[in-house]
Amino acid sequence: MGRPTRRAFALAALSTLVTAQGAAATPGRPDPRRPWPRAATEMRGVWLATVSNRDWPSKTGLTADAQRAELIAHLDRAVRDRLNTVILQVRPTADALWPSPYEPWSQYLTGTQGRDPGWDPLGTAVREAHARGLELHAWFNPYRVANHTDPTRLAASHPARRHPDWVVPYGGKLYYNPGLPEVRAFVEQAMLDAVVRYPVDAVHFDDYFYPYPVAGQTFDDDVAYDEYGGDFDTRAAWRRDNIDKLVQETAAAVKQVRPGTRFGISPFGVWRNATTDSRGSDTRAGVQTYDDLHADTRKWVRNHWIDYIVPQLYWHIGFAAADYATLVDWWAKVAEGTRTRLYIGEALYKAGAAGQPSEWQDPVELSRHLTLGAGYPQVRGHVFFAAKDVAADPVGAMARVVADHYGQPAKPPR
Numbered sequence: 001m002g003r004p005t006r007r008a009f010a011l012a013a014l015s016t017l018v019t020a021q022g023a024a025a026t027p028g029r030p031d032p033r034r035p036w037p038r039a040a041t042e043m044r045g046v047w048l049a050t051v052s053n054r055d056w057p058s059k060t061g062l063t064a065d066a067q068r069a070e071l072i073a074h075l076d077r078a079v080r081d082r083l084n085t086v087i088l089q090v091r092p093t094a095d096a097l098w099p100s101p102y103e104p105w106s107q108y109l110t111g112t113q114g115r116d117p118g119w120d121p122l123g124t125a126v127r128e129a130h131a132r133g134l135e136l137h138a139w140f141n142p143y144r145v146a147n148h149t150d151p152t153r154l155a156a157s158h159p160a161r162r163h164p165d166w167v168v169p170y171g172g173k174l175y176y177n178p179g180l181p182e183v184r185a186f187v188e189q190a191m192l193d194a195v196v197r198y199p200v201d202a203v204h205f206d207d208y209f210y211p212y213p214v215a216g217q218t219f220d221d222d223v224a225y226d227e228y229g230g231d232f233d234t235r236a237a238w239r240r241d242n243i244d245k246l247v248q249e250t251a252a253a254v255k256q257v258r259p260g261t262r263f264g265i266s267p268f269g270v271w272r273n274a275t276t277d278s279r280g281s282d283t284r285a286g287v288q289t290y291d292d293l294h295a296d297t298r299k300w301v302r303n304h305w306i307d308y309i310v311p312q313l314y315w316h317i318g319f320a321a322a323d324y325a326t327l328v329d330w331w332a333k334v335a336e337g338t339r340t341r342l343y344i345g346e347a348l349y350k351a352g353a354a355g356q357p358s359e360w361q362d363p364v365e366l367s368r369h370l371t372l373g374a375g376y377p378q379v380r381g382h383v384f385f386a387a388k389d390v391a392a393d394p395v396g397a398m399a400r401v402v403a404d405h406y407g408q409p410a411k412p413p414r
Contacts, residue, residue, distance in 0.1 A: 041411045043308075043343040043381025045085035046078055046390050047139070047266075050108050051092035052147065055387040060111035064119040067109065071121065072128055074387045079132050081390065081398065082406040086129055087204050087383065090122050090194060091140040093147065094160060094176065094187075098122035098197065102190040104155040114155030126198045135412050137202040137264065140191045142246060143183075144208055145174035159186065168221060171214035178210060178242045179224035188250055195258050201412075202262040203254050207312060209243045209295045212287065239294035247305050262307035266345055266383070267297040269311040269327055271334075281330040283322045301340045308413075309340055310383050314347035316359035317368060325372055332378040341380050341413055344373055348384040352395030363396045367404045380413050 049055045056074060057067045078086055090097040095106040095113060098121065104114035109121065122138065129136040145160045146153070149169040154160055160167050160174065166186075168177050176183045195203060210219065225235055232238035251263045272280035272288045279298070280288075289295045300306050311331050315322045328344060335342035346369060350360045359365050373379040384390060390398050 041380075041413045043085060043341075043383060043412055044083040044406060044410060045087055045137075045310075045343065045381070045383035045412075046083055046387050047383060047385050048074055048086055048088045048387040049092075049385075050089040050097065050106065051141075053108050057109065060108060064117055067117065067121065068119060068124060071125060074391070075125075075128055075132055075134060077387075077391050078134060081402050082409050083384075083390075084133070084410060084412045085135040085137060085201075085383070086125070086387075087137040087139045088122070088125050089139040089141070089206075091191060092144070093141070094143075094145040094158070094190075096190075096194075098194055100190065100193055102159070102186070102193060104158055114157060122194060122200075123198055126200060130199075133409075135201040137204045138194050138198070138200040139204040139206065140194075141206055141208055142187050142191070143176045143178055143210075145176055147173050149174055168219060170211055170219050171217055173211070175211055175219075177221055177224055178246065179221045179228060179239065181228070184242070184246055184249070188246070188253060191250070192253050192257060195254055195261060199258070200261060202264050202307070203250065204263075205247075205250075205265045207266060207268045207289075207293070207295075209246075209289075209293045210239055211293075213292050236291070236294060240290070240296050243293075243295050244299070244305075247300055251305055251307075264308035264310060264341075264343075265297070265300065265306050266310035266312055267295055268293065269313040269315075269331075269345070270322060271296075271298045281322075282326050284320075285322050298334055301334050301338055301342075304339045306340055308343060309335070310343045310345045312345035312347075312385075313369075314345065314350065314385075316357065316365055317372065318359070324369060328373060328376060328379065332376040335378040342378045343381045343383055344369070344379060346382050346384045348389045348398060349386060351389070351393075351397035361395065363400050366397045367400045370401060370405045 053059055056070055058070055075086060092106060094103055096103045097106050105116055107113035109117040126136045145167060149172060151161055151164065166176050166180060166183050168175050176187060225238060229235060229238040254261050254263050268287055268289050270281060270283050270285035270288055272290045273283050273285055274280045276288060289297050301309050313324050313327050315324050317324045331342055346366060348366060350356045351366060352361060370382060393399055
């Protein structure tokens with residue numbers, strides 16, 4: 001037999017810990033049975049989604065005071081659970097949760113895109129988060145314009161209405177075309193405005209670059225490809241280059257405007273399956289970011305174009321098509337030897353949810369994830385999706401994480 005792999009060691013330790021733990025540890029106290037001491041610094045993050053009022057505000061049209069109170073309640077909950085970072089979605093659909101000169105106020109505040117909510121949500125979030133010792137990462141979606149295909153429903157001043165040639169309808173939604181240099185320049189300028197105005201701790205992108213594929217539909221970028229794609233052998237290679245440029249240019253601009261502010265990305269968790277590329281993971285995922293979203297996430301890490309990456313590993317340990325343990329091991333190897341910090345995105349929203357398999361009905365599943373990650377020095381923390389689920393915690397999965405792993409506060413990595 002060959003030497004055991006690091007994954008084998010981690011899984012063996014996981015099995016030992018789960019057997020030994022039995023009942024949950026006492027909340028607020030370190031568990032002396034843990035096989036590894038917690039790091040003095042680690043990412044303990046939560047996403048706070050605003051698109052479609054997923055987490056906050058709870059509904060449109062609340063008063064400014066009510067919106068502010070809900071926001072502060074989420075920040076206070078993060079503190080109580082000994083989290084240290086809130087990733088706030090501030091540009092969900094080519095709009096803004098701050099007084100932007102480039103894009104309209106978000107409809108998710110007042111119910112009407114472009115209507116002033118009467119306060120500054122991002123400015124308040126930065127100030128109140130920092131007052132509580134939390135980092136505030138500003139989360140932007142670069143290219144999504146609307147969750148519908150009717151441009152007339154956008155605010156009259158919306159750039160997508162002034163530049164209809166920038167927009168591609170696809171899968172029942174509107175997107176900016178990443179293949180147009182003027183689009184890339186505009187979205188970078190619009191996002192950078194928030195970094196200029198506020199001392200955010202990081203700029204954060206989610207997993208949407210080119211849109212997720214929709215069966216039977218084509219993303220119509222023929223005109224842009226004919227004009228700008230001549231140097232590339234395939235359209236896919238040209239699309240990946242467009243996203244590479246967005247990432248590199250955003251990283252450079254953030255560092256120029258506000259040195260010390262970091263840039264992180266949270267992609268879908270599978271770069272490529274090993275059956276597609278020998279460098280890929282031993283998975284059978286239906287989506288591969290490299291091929292379907294044209295996002296070469298592995299290259300961004302290996303070339304240190306970004307400061308941190310949070311792959312969304314939204315599966316349980318042992319899931320056949322995309323095993324959580326397999327993917328943690330793969331991402332740890334990708335991050336090894338680089339300066340890019342690796343955090344793991346966790347599917348808290350699945351814990352106890354109807355229709356999820358038995359593994360997600362077990363409140364210990366997420367705690368097992370953190371135990372597994374502790375066996376990899378490259379894994380510097382975890383981020384939970386999302387804030388509403390942290391607050392509700394229907395089966396106590398988050399409470400178990402706090403009891404087992406967050407007995408003491410920790411500062412986020414810098």
